Amino acid sequence: MVELLAGVLMLSGAVMFLVGSIGLLRLPDIYCRLHALTKVDNLGLGLIVAGLVLRHSDPRLAIKMILVWILLLASSAAIAHLIARQALRRESE
């Protein structure tokens, strides 16, 4: 049962990645692309981490994986912010 749930979570995470990548390629401007990249990828990784946490019983490993996810959230937010700001500045010039 748990195994099945984990599989579903990870698979939907992978689908998120796919959707995000398509978005990156297809969306019209840089802001939309960033949106696709950060939101969807973070969610995608989150789902995969959730799936992996379910599969492994070791709590220390689980905490580590969740930490990795949080770190990625923070850094991708920072990077998206930097890129968007740079793009805005270039537009206003």
Added chain:
Amino acid sequence: MTNLLVWPVLLSLAAALGTLIAPSNAARIATVAAALSLWSVLLLLSAVIAEGPQWLILGGWPQGLGIALHADPLSALFLLMSAAVCLAATIFARRYVEHSRYRSQFWPLWLLLQTAIYALLLAADLFNIYVTLELLGLSAVTLSALGGSRAAVQAAVNYLILGLLGSLLFLAGIALIYGRYASLDLQLLARVVEPGPSLWVAMALMTAGLVLKSALFPLHFWLPAVHANAPAPVSAVLSALVVKVAFYLIMRLWLDLFNPAVMSTAADLFGVFGALAIVWGSWQAMFTARLKLLAAYSSIAQLGYLFLFLSLVLVMPEGEDRQLLLGALVLFALSHGFAKSALFLAAGTVQQYAGHDRIAELRGVAGQLPLTFFSLGLAGVALIGLPPSGSFLAKWQLLSTTLLAGQWYWVAVVVVGSLMACVYMFRVLSVAFGEEGVATQRIHSRREELPTLALAVTATLILGLGGVWVWRVLDVGAAGGLG
């Protein structure tokens, strides 16, 4: 097993840190370190003479697991030359960089370069050789860029890129060897290597990389700009030692590791390109306008002789004749090391004194710098190969060997090369000893000229009169090599 082997490396590295932390005492620290390195090299050489080749496996691990250091007569003689040249150049550099804006970085870099030279000559592990090559290359690049002119930095950038390519080729060769023989230790490898695709391709890649670094014609094109625009003591070490240790590596690898796979065609290629280098380098040196460029082109020609020697040694059967020629090769390399460093230091003094090094405008400078020009003349004797220099003995041996073998074309190359060397050296001397003098720029201290003189005297008189000693030392290890 003796820790003596790490001392030259360790002393220089520790001194580099010392100069980093205490920049105000840097020059003193560097001099003491260079003197101590020379002392440790002398101890090492005497140990080699007394007990034969020395080994050390760092960390106390079994062979193959730990990194091995190794000194035999060949490497010990190169070490001795390196330490002596470094000491003289260090003393010279004290005045030279005194007012440089880069002096707080110069000294640690200078000592890192020496570390790399010693480490490379002692290395007996393929990957360790790669790391020391990178240290050598990067410290040499940085030091030559400290020349501070646009030309110096541009030359340094080219040198860096080519050096990186050279190291990459070398590293690719290491990968192939590791893939087949699963070892990096030179001695272990020498026991198991056998002719075959792996060894041939690795040999080609590694040799190509090292040839690029040792500036054999036609891969010499980066050298003149680098050596002519670096600070004088740096040029001296670059020309006398840095390209030569790359040559040393080729020699070491071909004699000890690639031995089973040496083909006479490959060896002949060294000879052909060496001969071309002799003619082309000397030709350029005859017509170049600047003294330091002249010295740089002369280095290309002299490296050509070394490759010519090597090609002959490689195809000779083991025995007394081969040992004689190998001794001549080493004697030639040593003489060139001392003579070329003397020439570059002299050029540095001239440049500081006259404000430039354009040969045509050096009329009468010799009258004001008699000691420097005396050294320059002595160095010239060694570069041309006149008696009583060490290179005279070496060339004599080369001529007699080739004549006996009926290879008259090599004789022609050597004779033509020597005549051309005569022309380019006398061109400088005749102008400098001319009559009217140029304006003096500043009071000159005789002491500054002493390191130059010491190097020139070593090249021409000591190595010439004591040349037999080199053969005798090499004979100690005649039986050995790495195997």
Added chain:
Amino acid sequence: MMDSWLFDVVDALLALTAVVLAAMSVLGSDQKRSIVLFIAFGLLLSLIWARLQAPDLALAEAAIGAGLTGALLLSALPYSTAEKGACRQQRAWADIAFNRALRGLAATLIAGVAIAMIWALDDGRLQSVPFTVSEQVFGHLPHSGVGNPVTAVLLNFRAYDTLLELAVLLCVALGILALGQPSVPVVAPGPVLVLLVGILVPLLVLMAGYLLWVGAHAPGGAFQGGAVLAAAGVLLLLSGHRDAWLPGPRLLAAALGAGLFLFIGAGAAMTLSGAVFLEYPEGWAGAIILLIEAMALLSIAVTLVLAYLGGPPAPSPSPPARHTDVEGH
């Protein structure tokens, strides 16, 4: 069965994509595009390392190869466009036909080298090799003081290489201090960035420490940790801290030399008691290695931050005028 088939597909995809990305990056003519492709290539490479069971390298490649090298190249981009014009001019006089012939020759030669290498690799491992280094490493691992074989090789069995490698890093740092000029553009950080830097920098420092600690028995170590710590420095630089919290010249020199100093000190101290250089006493090896690694991490991080900064750090709140002063006449 199914698994191995799937892995083959993944391998083929990874290898092919890596080659295509590399070719597009190297042979393309738009520099910016090339660099971005190179970074993507680096990330892909780190996947390949992971696939080839080299997690230590995957970490290092992601942080150093793709991350830092990419950042360095990107930050050099504005300078390199000026250079391009100069090169065009230079090429104008070159004989085009000769040039083409030379290029053709080079391409043929390089293709020949590649074929020769494949031929050589086809040889495979020599069967009669008495023992391999790998077996030796695992045999002596219990005496090395650490459990991670890569760390054991780097800091114990082949510590001398690492020692010289730290010297290489020092050499580069000195070159940058001597000739470089800080090149990071000054930007006013927005409130979001300040907040995020406040979170990320301590986290990165923590992570560097963790990587150092864990390197003793699992993937990680001084190099990966140093790269992560350097990332914290780069983040500081990008958010307006012009000195990236680097200390003044004296302390900076000390930080640059710290790794080497400890290495030499620890290595030489043992020789006094009759041991071989870099031979650690049994039982102490783990502690000595951790200590050396901690100092090496510091030196590595400082060097990498300097590399990104491109010159000696300027005092942080300085107006641009100070800058020319430092370069002086």
Added chain:
Amino acid sequence: MSSTPLLYGLCAVALFAIGLLGAFLHSGLLTRLLAVNVSGSGVLLLFVVLAYQGAGQRPDPVPHALVLTGLVVAVSATALALMLGRWLQRPEQEPEPETEQDQE
């Protein structure tokens, strides 16, 4: 024998060759450095392939350590080259000394 080392071995040689070609074809510093880095990645990948002993087998740690060293050397050389390249792009703010060392 699995096809994994074969595939990545070919990939490594291809990367090495592409990098060499790029280093020869380009004349700009940045593109040349990029090419050298790609070529270097190829050589390092070759080492990792040699270390790989098959799925489930522990890999040879020695090449891994060598690659780590190679990576760090590569990045530091790149940094040095870029710094020197930037030096060359600076406007001529300092008097170019005719002699190679700076006298006050």
